[in-house]
Amino acid sequence: MALKWEQVINAQPGIELNVMVAEHLLKWHRIPVPTHDYDGPVGHGEVLIPPTMSEADAYAMMPPRGNIFLSYFIQQNWSRDISAAWFYVEGKIRELGLQTRYYQKIKEVVGRTGELVYPFDYIHATPEQRCKAALLSVLDL
Incomplete structure (x- = not known):
């Protein structure tokens, strides 16, 4: 955008x-967040990840429950x-x-x-x- x-x-x-x-x-980039967690469907969207992080690493670090916001990885x-x-x-x-x-x-x-x-x-x-x-x-x- x-x-x-x-x-x-x-x-x-x-x-x-x-x-x-x-x-x-x-230059962080957006990836889609999971659409389901342990309880079923969740609100979905995108999350920003640093250029040094792989999508696989990002998914491994995301919580197994609840909504994940665009700014989740911004510390x-x-x-x-x-x-x-x-x-x-x-x-x-x-x-x-x-x-x-x-x-x-x-x-x-x-x-x-x-x-x-x-x-x-x-x-x-x-x-x-x-x-x-x-x-x-x-x-x-």
Whole structure:
């Protein structure tokens, strides 16, 4: 699913924004969840798994009962934890060589979602703003 600029800017920190980061920045992929458990049919959908995890490993780690949500394997809270945002989000931006675009997008996001400190210094950006700027950078929005 292609994201739009408005979806990224309006995303709420927490599960919604973390799912976007996992899928679009960190390149996690979706797999279908089991449609039955020990008790019979369950609500089904998809779950995001990291690129280093196989489908077989993911299925082996899923619980035998109940619904499994899209964010089941997401353990980091990139949009609320500054250390996770620095390590994972900004690390991926460096890996992709998008630092210049990223710093421009941080300024844009901070201007839209918070108080712009003058003179602007990206170090003051929140984890939420960093995640949104990274998504806008990688999606070229």
